[in-house]
Amino acid sequence: MSTLKIGVYICHCGGNISHYVDVEEVRAAVAGEPGVVVAKTAMFTCSDATQQEIIADIREHNLEGLVVASCSPKLHLFTFRETARRAGLNPYQYTQVNLREQCSWAHRNNRRAATEKAVRLVRAGIARTNLTVPLEPFKIETVPAVLVVGAGVAGLRAAVGMADLGMNVYLLEKEAQPGGWVNRPGKMYPAGRVGKEIIAQLLAEVQERERITLFTGAEIVEKSGSVGNFQVKVRVGGRRRQEISLNVGAVIVATGFDVYRPAACEYGYGFTGVVTLPEYWDLLAAANGNLIYRRKEIKDVVYIYCVGSRQDPEKENAHSYCSRYCCSAAVYAALQTAEINPQIRQYHLYRDMRTYGKSELLFTRAREQGVRFLKFAGDNPPRVEEQAGGRLQVTVCDLLTYGEEVEIRADLVVLVTGMVPRENEQLVKVLKLPLGKDGFFNEIHPKLRPVETVVDGVFICGAAQGPKDYPESVASALAAVTQSAALLKKGYVELEPLVATVDPERCRWCGECAAVCPYAAIEKGQYLYRQVAWVNEAVCKGCGGCAPVCPGQAIDLRGYTDAQIKAMIDGLLKGGL
Amino acid sequence: MPAVGKENEGYVPEILVFSTNNVSDPGIDLAGGAHLPYSPAVKVISVPCSSGIRPQWVLYAIEKGFDGVFVAADGTDCAYRQDCVARTGKIVGEAQELLANHGHAPQRLKMAAICSVCAEQFTGYMKKFAEELQKLGPSRKGSL
Numbered sequence A: 001m002s003t004l005k006i007g008v009y010i011c012h013c014g015g016n017i018s019h020y021v022d023v024e025e026v027r028a029a030v031a032g033e034p035g036v037v038v039a040k041t042a043m044f045t046c047s048d049a050t051q052q053e054i055i056a057d058i059r060e061h062n063l064e065g066l067v068v069a070s071c072s073p074k075l076h077l078f079t080f081r082e083t084a085r086r087a088g089l090n091p092y093q094y095t096q097v098n099l100r101e102q103c104s105w106a107h108r109n110n111r112r113a114a115t116e117k118a119v120r121l122v123r124a125g126i127a128r129t130n131l132t133v134p135l136e137p138f139k140i141e142t143v144p145a146v147l148v149v150g151a152g153v154a155g156l157r158a159a160v161g162m163a164d165l166g167m168n169v170y171l172l173e174k175e176a177q178p179g180g181w182v183n184r185p186g187k188m189y190p191a192g193r194v195g196k197e198i199i200a201q202l203l204a205e206v207q208e209r210e211r212i213t214l215f216t217g218a219e220i221v222e223k224s225g226s227v228g229n230f231q232v233k234v235r236v237g238g239r240r241r242q243e244i245s246l247n248v249g250a251v252i253v254a255t256g257f258d259v260y261r262p263a264a265c266e267y268g269y270g271f272t273g274v275v276t277l278p279e280y281w282d283l284l285a286a287a288n289g290n291l292i293y294r295r296k297e298i299k300d301v302v303y304i305y306c307v308g309s310r311q312d313p314e315k316e317n318a319h320s321y322c323s324r325y326c327c328s329a330a331v332y333a334a335l336q337t338a339e340i341n342p343q344i345r346q347y348h349l350y351r352d353m354r355t356y357g358k359s360e361l362l363f364t365r366a367r368e369q370g371v372r373f374l375k376f377a378g379d380n381p382p383r384v385e386e387q388a389g390g391r392l393q394v395t396v397c398d399l400l401t402y403g404e405e406v407e408i409r410a411d412l413v414v415l416v417t418g419m420v421p422r423e424n425e426q427l428v429k430v431l432k433l434p435l436g437k438d439g440f441f442n443e444i445h446p447k448l449r450p451v452e453t454v455v456d457g458v459f460i461c462g463a464a465q466g467p468k469d470y471p472e473s474v475a476s477a478l479a480a481v482t483q484s485a486a487l488l489k490k491g492y493v494e495l496e497p498l499v500a501t502v503d504p505e506r507c508r509w510c511g512e513c514a515a516v517c518p519y520a521a522i523e524k525g526q527y528l529y530r531q532v533a534w535v536n537e538a539v540c541k542g543c544g545g546c547a548p549v550c551p552g553q554a555i556d557l558r559g560y561t562d563a564q565i566k567a568m569i570d571g572l573l574k575g576g577l
Numbered sequence B: 001m002p003a004v005g006k007e008n009e010g011y012v013p014e015i016l017v018f019s020t021n022n023v024s025d026p027g028i029d030l031a032g033g034a035h036l037p038y039s040p041a042v043k044v045i046s047v048p049c050s051s052g053i054r055p056q057w058v059l060y061a062i063e064k065g066f067d068g069v070f071v072a073a074d075g076t077d078c079a080y081r082q083d084c085v086a087r088t089g090k091i092v093g094e095a096q097e098l099l100a101n102h103g104h105a106p107q108r109l110k111m112a113a114i115c116s117v118c119a120e121q122f123t124g125y126m127k128k129f130a131e132e133l134q135k136l137g138p139s140r141k142g143s144l
């Protein structure tokens, strides 16, 4: 077996490792492993001093591989890759061995066994390193243009933001009219502005910017290329259907949500006088002095909260999440109702009042104005019945009065409907968008990377990602602007080279690998007049899912090759057990 | 053929865990971080996604001397692919068949989804798997 010249550093971690593992014994046991030229222990390998020492060793001994046995790679993989790079060693010839989280801390009461395990883990790391090759990240020049899909409040704001940062923007709206759910005549919390006016103002800003091209009746039909340089095909509707090709560096998806449609008979849905929140919202906007529904004046209104939200997670396709906007929107509707006619009696049947943040003040105001709030249990929801003469009766067990059963006669029942993911099968397919458990688009990390997806260069924002009100949608749109502009303004992107690679000698192009790749990264290529699989390295995400399906063992995942994994298994078992 | 130097009585099964960088590995790290003990005979090799594990590796590990292989799968948390559960399941099925074809008990391979905070579940699985392997006895080293 050919070997590399390798340096091995075993960390005490200030006692976190060395209290439970005899690091000196580990060092002695691995110093003679194939390829090992330097083997040392250190109190803190991540300290500046030790990193300097490692760099000096790499230079002095012309090391070709580096192993640090310390904490979890989650903490310091990139630290030591960078140390290697600074010393002139290829960062991908570095291996981190997890001696702390997966050895010393887990086996604190058995120093002998922990030490023995540590030796084996380090041997596996050395074996892997011997089989590494220098790799370079791929560099791709970025196109200074972005595609924004969906022209609701989030998409419109993102378009303006990107244009102001000097990017060309193609803004795509499926419907004939841009604006999404905000584009309605009703007033909206928090500021009481009319939705249509908010959209009109944003549209005016869009029109002012030459860099933005808005397509309506438009949908994306194809995407190829990779982060920094995508080719997309867009179908523009209207009378003259046509396809347009666009070249963009990033895509921002702002396709919003849908409102929950109650099932027939759910809380009396289908009876005259049982309406959803958006229907009531339009009714309020149309009110002129009195609140009229089907030519009848409304005197008693009952609201039922959480319809289509916070459903029992055991139920099939349950919407188990809270829709966030609806408590505030319903309370705000109460204030508007009271403004139209203070004589209207309002009963709000809620489960938990989630008028979070500043909306709490709306809740206080509503109570002060005599709006009645009753609280029901999730497993004991109100019942809506239709009585002779067409009046509605709602029965509820009110938890605020110790479970007293209350009967309320109503002219109108408003079902406070939640947000659900919008049907967008075609878009999901074309962009390979990841869906979360709840059906909304999924970010990489809810806290640290909230607008990025696993598809590099594709960002999500607004209610497409999960329930948000409009200020929150705008905030996330601007986060997507920052993230995508940061990507595009740098001028190039660097991609991890740990991707699938095909041995064309072994490949017979059966297509199995291409069929399992969720990113369409494998295409048909040519090798010596034969058809073979070809990996688009910029598109490959390095999951390795194609490797096991290749009948000819022609595919390997760099960094996790067949030879490396087997060498690691050998390293773990070496010397017998 | 009885394994040399291993008695059923008092033998500690050697378990190889295939775990994934972003999902199960943090879960296993957490077990250490929370000082939840498990057998030091458990060794982990991490890969990006459990759907990328080759059935051959499982056979190789068993033939070379591991008594059991545990696939700590991504489950539904996989960020790479939506069909990860089905894919990993298929690989495990194939690997079990491969084991059986080579005269090894397919129960030497186990799979369960381990999420990024599934520390207790992980140590629980290790304990249970070790007990099952104890009953099976040591693996027979092969000729690979």
Ligand SMILES: Cc1cc2nc3c(=O)[nH]c(=O)nc-3n(C[C@H](O)[C@H](O)[C@H](O)COP(=O)(O)OP(=O)(O)OC[C@H]3O[C@@H](n4cnc5c(N)ncnc54)[C@H](O)[C@@H]3O)c2cc1C
Pocket: A149, A150, A151, A152, A153, A154, A155, A172, A173, A174, A175, A177, A178, A179, A180, A181, A182, A187, A188, A189, A190, A218, A219, A220, A254, A255, A256, A257, A258, A259, A277, A278, A279, A281, A325, A329, A332, A422, A424, A427, A461, A462, A463, A464, A468, A469, A470, A471, A473
């Ligand atoms: C009844 C009701 C009352 C509300 N009241 C308030 C309130 O008072 N205050 C408040 O802050 N929030 C309120 N909201 C919430 C608010 O409507 C949302 O926060 C906001 O609409 C989210 O904006 P968005 O751009 O993410 O999504 P949307 O408004 O849904 O816009 C998405 C846009 O994308 C388009 N689209 C979808 N798919 C595609 C595709 N494949 N290709 C191209 N285009 C596509 C859609 O046609 C739409 O124009 C209310 C919501 C409802 C339903």
Ligand code: SF4
Pocket: A305, A306, A307, A309, A310, A321, A322, A323, A324, A325, A326, A327, A328, A351, A352, A353, A354, A416, A418
């Ligand atoms: S915001 Fe209120 S009404 Fe809407 S789902 Fe959450 S708790 Fe229910």
